Amino acid sequence: LPPPPKRSKPKMKESKFREGFVAVAGVKPKAGDYEPVVEALLLRAMAEYSARIVTLYAFPQTLAFQWARECFSNACAVAKLRYTLTDRMSKLITKRGSHVRGQTIDSFRPVFASHFGFQRSNSNKIVAANKARSAALANNASIHYKDTDARTGYGENSILVTARQDTFFKDKNSLAAIFRSYFNPLPPPFKALEFSVLQHLNGEWSTGSFIFAPFREKDVVQSYETHLADIKKWCDCNSVVTEKLRTKWFKRAVQNLGIVEAVQETHIGEEDQRALRLELEGRTGDTDSENEGDAEAT
Numbered sequence: 509l510p511p512p513p514k515r516s517k518p519k520m521k522e523s524k525f526r527e528g529f530v531a532v533a534g535v536k537p538k539a540g541d542y543e544p545v546v547e548a549l550l551l552r553a554m555a556e557y558s559a560r561i562v563t564l565y566a567f568p569q570t571l572a573f574q575w576a577r578e579c580f581s582n583a584c585a586v587a588k589l590r591y592t593l594t595d596r597m598s599k600l601i602t603k604r605g606s607h608v609r610g611q612t613i614d615s616f617r618p619v620f621a622s623h624f625g626f627q628r629s630n631s632n633k634i635v636a637a638n639k640a641r642s643a644a645l646a647n648n649a650s651i652h653y654k655d656t657d658a659r660t661g662y663g664e665n666s667i668l669v670t671a672r673q674d675t676f677f678k679d680k681n682s683l684a685a686i687f688r689s690y691f692n693p694l695p696p697p698f699k700a701l702e703f704s705v706l707q708h709l710n711g712e713w714s715t716g717s718f719i720f721a722p723f724r725e726k727d728v729v730q731s732y733e734t735h736l737a738d739i740k741k742w743c744d745c746n747s748v749v750t751e752k753l754r755t756k757w758f759k760r761a762v763q764n765l766g767i768v769e770a771v772q773e774t775h776i777g778e779e780d781q782r783a784l785r786l787e788l789e790g791r792t793g794d795t796d797s798e799n800e801g802d803a804e805a806t
Contacts, residue, residue, distance in 0.1 A: 520590045523597060537600055546591055550600060552583035557601050558608040559687040562676065566609060566701045567729050576601040606725070613705045613723045615671040620709045621718070623667045624651075628718055639716035646714070649738070651706045662742055668702055669761070677761040684758075685765045692762075693754035696743060700736035707731050 523546045539550040556579040568575060576598040584590055627634050645651040654661020676684045684691040708728060712721050743750045
C-alpha cells in the first residue's frame with residue numbers, strides 16, 4: 509500500500525489590523541486593533557500566557573517572548589490556522605504577566621483585613637494590636653497555614669480557597685477551566701504566588717496602620733523565590749501525600765466550574781470484580797504451569 513498522503517500545513521497568513529484601524533500615539537495597543545481572526549488568536553494566546561504565569565513561573569523575564577511565541581502557535585494549532593506573530597503582538601501577550609499578577613492580588617485584597625482581624629483606626633491600642641498581628645503572621649510565613657498560631661495545615665488557610673475561587677476557578681471562562689492541565693494538581697508556582705500575595709498584603713499592615721504598596725516584580729520576586737523553594741521542600745517531605753493534597757485542592761476548586769467528569773463505560777460491575785478477585789487468588793501469571801483449561805486463547 510502506498511504511504512498515506514502527508515497533511516499539508518495551512519498557508520501562513522499575514523496578521524493584519526482591523527479595517528479602518530489607525531494607530532494613535534499614546535494609545536495602548538490591544539487585541540481589538542486586529543482583524544477578528546487575529547484578535548481571537550491573540551486572546552487565546554494571552555489567556556494561555558496568563559495561565560503559565562500563575563502555574564509555571566510568575567516572573568519569566570528570559571522566557572517571556574519564547575512563551576508568547578509558543579502560546580500564539582498553540583492558539584493557531586487549536587484553530588488550525590497559521591498567522592504571523594509580530595513584535596507588537598508579542599508585547600501584547602507578555603503584558604498579560606503584570607495583569608494576571610494584579611488580578612491575583614486584587615482577589616485577596618478585599619477580604620484580607622477582615623479575614624485576619626486588621627482594623628483601620630487611629631487608636632494606639634488598635635494600631636499596636638495590628639502591628640503585633642502582622643509580626644506574628646510574618647513569623648516563619650505563618651500566614652498561609654490553616655492554623656496560623658499553631659502553624660498546622662501547610663498552605664491551607666481558608667482565604668486561599670476564597671481568593672482562587674473568585675478568579676481562576678470562578679466559572680467556565682476562567683483560566684482553570686480553559687487550561688485545566690496547568691492547574692491539576694495545583695502546582696508549587698501557583699501556591700508560591702498566593703503565598704507572596706499574602707506576605708505582601710501583610711506587609712501593608714506591618715506598622716499597625718494600613719499603607720498601600722504596589723505589587724511590583726522588583727519588590728516581590730525575592731519573596732516569591734523563597735516561597736517556591738519552601739513549597740518544593742514541603743513537596744519533597746512526602747511527594748505522594750503532597751501531590752494528593754494538591755490534587756484534592758484542585759478538585760474542590762473545580763467543582764464550581766460546572767464541568768462534569770466523563771464517566772468511563774465498563775462491562776465489569778461490582779459483582780464481576782468480586783468474582784474476578786476470587787478467580788485470580790493464588791495465581792501469579794508468571795509460569796505456563798497454571799491450568800488454562802482445555803484450550804488456549806490465541
